[in-house]
Amino acid sequence: MRVADILRKKGSSVVTLPSAATVAQLVESLDDHKIGAVVVVDDDRVVGIVSERDIVHHLRSGRDQSSTLSEIMTADVHVVTVQDELDQLALIMTERRLRHLPVVEDGVLKGIVSIGDVVKARLEALAAERDHLEDYLRQAP
8 A cells, every 4th residue: 555545535635834834823723623733835845844742842841832833843854755655654653753744746745644544544454354354264165
């Protein structure tokens, strides 16, 4: 299974904000959309990602919600392509402790994949394999 398969099922919609947006705007966006991360985009280019963890770290350090995303975002964004394999995503997410990976093709944001998407796809694949094996065993003499 590839990233393209996940996006085909979940869609390619991605919540984005510019790096000049404030932490307060980020919190509102996360709550409105019931999501855990926002991709930071300037001039149609992915420049960062910011998650709930980033907000907690930011606020715990004593700074307020008027700070901009450029101050708290992760600028070294690990991205994947639609051709990447699900197993590779699971490995990247586990090793790097990431929960969200933007999907970028030719510099264009195509979607986002979360750890929940990966788990769901793996569970669906296991269920399909189980069903196939059960059908095979029912047909065996």
